[in-house]
Amino acid sequence: MPLVKGGKITADTFVPVADDAELPGDGAILISAARFLGDAEALSRRAGKLGVVWPNNRDVDDLVPWLDRLAVVALAFPSFRDGRAYSQARVLRERHGYRGELRATGQVLRDQFVFMLRAGFDAFEVKKESDAEAFAATVKRYSVFYQPTGDGRITALHRRMQLRHSESAGQ
Amino acid sequence: MYAYDELDRTLINERVSEFRDQVKRRLSGELTEDEFKMLRLQNGVYLQLHAYMFRVAIPYGTLSSVQLRRLAHVARKYDRGYGHFTTRQNIQFNWIKLAELPDALADLAEVGIHAMQTSGNNTRNVTSDQWAGVAPGEIEDPRIWSELLRQYTTLHPEFSFLPRKFKFAITASAHDRAAIKVHDIGLRLHKNAEGETGFEVLVGGGLGRTPFIGKTIKPFVHGHDLLSYVEAILRVYNQYGRRDNIYKARIKILVHELGIEKFAKEVEDEWLQMRDSALAIDDAVIEDIRSRFSYPAYEKLPHMPEELKKAAHDPLFERWRKNSVFTHKVQGYSIVTLSLKPVGGPPGDATADQMDAIADLADQYSFGEIRVSHEQNLALPHVAKRDLPALWKALDKIGVATPNINLVSDVIACPGLDYCSLANARSIPIAQELTRRFANHDTANLIGPLHINISGCINACGHHHVGHIGILGVEKNGEEFYQITIGGRADENAEVGTLIGPAVPYGEVADVVEDIVEAYLALRARPDELFIDTVKRLGVEPFRERVYATR
Numbered sequence: 001m002p003l004v005k006g007g008k009i010t011a012d013t014f015v016p017v018a019d020d021a022e023l024p025g026d027g028a029i030l031i032s033a034a035r036f037l038g039d040a041e042a043l044s045r046r047a048g049k050l051g052v053v054w055p056n057n058r059d060v061d062d063l064v065p066w067l068d069r070l071a072v073v074a075l076a077f078p079s080f081r082d083g084r085a086y087s088q089a090r091v092l093r094e095r096h097g098y099r100g101e102l103r104a105t106g107q108v109l110r111d112q113f114v115f116m117l118r119a120g121f122d123a124f125e126v127k128k129e130s131d132a133e134a135f136a137a138t139v140k141r142y143s144v145f146y147q148p149t150g151d152g153r154i155t156a157l158h159r160r161m162q163l164r165h166s167e168s169a170g171q
Numbered sequence: 172m173y174a175y176d177e178l179d180r181t182l183i184n185e186r187v188s189e190f191r192d193q194v195k196r197r198l199s200g201e202l203t204e205d206e207f208k209m210l211r212l213q214n215g216v217y218l219q220l221h222a223y224m225f226r227v228a229i230p231y232g233t234l235s236s237v238q239l240r241r242l243a244h245v246a247r248k249y250d251r252g253y254g255h256f257t258t259r260q261n262i263q264f265n266w267i268k269l270a271e272l273p274d275a276l277a278d279l280a281e282v283g284i285h286a287m288q289t290s291g292n293n294t295r296n297v298t299s300d301q302w303a304g305v306a307p308g309e310i311e312d313p314r315i316w317s318e319l320l321r322q323y324t325t326l327h328p329e330f331s332f333l334p335r336k337f338k339f340a341i342t343a344s345a346h347d348r349a350a351i352k353v354h355d356i357g358l359r360l361h362k363n364a365e366g367e368t369g370f371e372v373l374v375g376g377g378l379g380r381t382p383f384i385g386k387t388i389k390p391f392v393h394g395h396d397l398l399s400y401v402e403a404i405l406r407v408y409n410q411y412g413r414r415d416n417i418y419k420a421r422i423k424i425l426v427h428e429l430g431i432e433k434f435a436k437e438v439e440d441e442w443l444q445m446r447d448s449a450l451a452i453d454d455a456v457i458e459d460i461r462s463r464f465s466y467p468a469y470e471k472l473p474h475m476p477e478e479l480k481k482a483a484h485d486p487l488f489e490r491w492r493k494n495s496v497f498t499h500k501v502q503g504y505s506i507v508t509l510s511l512k513p514v515g516g517p518p519g520d521a522t523a524d525q526m527d528a529i530a531d532l533a534d535q536y537s538f539g540e541i542r543v544s545h546e547q548n549l550a551l552p553h554v555a556k557r558d559l560p561a562l563w564k565a566l567d568k569i570g571v572a573t574p575n576i577n578l579v580s581d582v583i584a585c586p587g588l589d590y591c592s593l594a595n596a597r598s599i600p601i602a603q604e605l606t607r608r609f610a611n612h613d614t615a616n617l618i619g620p621l622h623i624n625i626s627g628c629i630n631a632c633g634h635h636h637v638g639h640i641g642i643l644g645v646e647k648n649g650e651e652f653y654q655i656t657i658g659g660r661a662d663e664n665a666e667v668g669t670l671i672g673p674a675v676p677y678g679e680v681a682d683v684v685e686d687i688v689e690a691y692l693a694l695r696a697r698p699d700e701l702f703i704d705t706v707k708r709l710g711v712e713p714f715r716e717r718v719y720a721t722r
Binding site: 080081082083084086087090094095109111114115116118119130141142143144145146147148149155156157158159160161164 | 178185188201206323406450455459
């Protein structure tokens, strides 16, 4: 699946490692939540960048003590209909201040890009090549947003207030 | 009326353009039907028995005459010349072509109408009291808060893929016309002991397969905290709502399984961590929304104008006035309900010509404003009393002056097996038959207020659980049968009705309803004891006896 990062299709430098496979001595790896939590202390001291694939039915609070040692948190969309990872993303970004890569993985389609970006994702393992290619155009589709989220975009409510103030200042 | 500005219009247009692209990708095969399904549902497009069905939002039930005319245009140009007003302040078109849907949406967008989130597993169209802003004694116009919620819930980046659909309703009156107790979140605007305005928040109400009356999760949430509190509820639901079983995925099941205290604690914990976030609303924001609602420049008019005194000599006018005209908060004005339940007609249907004519009458007599009720009727909210006689004649001419509001033939019904792919039984012909049986106004008036609700399947779009008499279509060995409940209600004292006995075949439903009504007439303590109160006092047994003694 193509990886979109920084708005462009990018080579994935992280190697997924299965739970029963041996870990490479160094290099960037992506492992499961279960494997990570099994020996979090040692794994987070390992040479090479570390990423964790977090299931969408597990409380992200368990991950919080380790956030500053993780280079990637990958949240799963087992189906594009299942929106639990949107909540996890916002909690990680907005409540726990996670600043590393937040990757959407699983059934990721172009029609979710705007929602995902707004929830705090900045990397996308996209299911279809054509969707990945359409990323830049798709995310520009909306210019008005009604809800405040951690992405810092100003809401329509506050934009109106600003417009009103600048109008009254100009009078 | 609320005026959409450039920002709202831009968003709606961006949505139309996105949907146009999605339809194109579906038609080219780039999107599978499974992928497209969720996207079309989020734009109000269902695949029904015969064709695509298109559901358009009428947020909090308020329409301008310009918007109603545009709905008529869509009915005429893209459909078969009529539309169906539903129990959730939406209008549905039944015969629309997929390839033409983006054009229909673009036509609607020009007048600030959209179909965003009228279906799908997201927050749905926010509904409210159809008398909002004109009801005597309401705390304040609940549409200001409804509009705040409309904006907040539209294309929410966290809650567009919930476990199941999610419905809000809001009222600011003591008498609940918005059925808030049978919604996922019900909001009742009221004043606390300190005189501050805020919301009682109810959660977990709903009908369908497992009906529940909503429970109070918090007696008072200040307006400043409304969005953060709602977000906390939705986040808890998004995380913990069941996704393994579609029938157990609504928030009512989560609330029921956890218990309201435990659920409330989860929400409180979540809320306390975010109540001071960007979701906190200050008074300036509320005032800004309030300032974009315009209200009519009412005249100072006499309570009883000459025109009304004169018309009172006409018994037909008086009959209509007593049934369909309601008290307005401003002296000299009335709220007029237009019945979309003519004798022998499908409840809630209006033709394009009727819609155009009603739009013209709204311009002439109601400051260009129309309301849509969950009872599937329309209303003109600001009619000067002196205009009532002329308005009545005009409404009668187009067939929307049947004086049966709240009476036994003001039937609520879903489209049933005639249109809906989910239905097990017909609803419309039963409703039509009941309007014929109770066509005599004197009889209906003698019976008094009595709500009949019909659903063609367990999904309960006709809200049968909360009908004073509820009729639910079921299928047995390939035949249509109907379960009958009594004692349900959807107001501030909402209750789920009780089944009176075994289901009856299609051909007997109207007879059974007549039996129930006759039993009530014989059993009521006084002529002014309502059907619903007689059932409350006596229980179902005497009704069961009357219906099944001879069957």
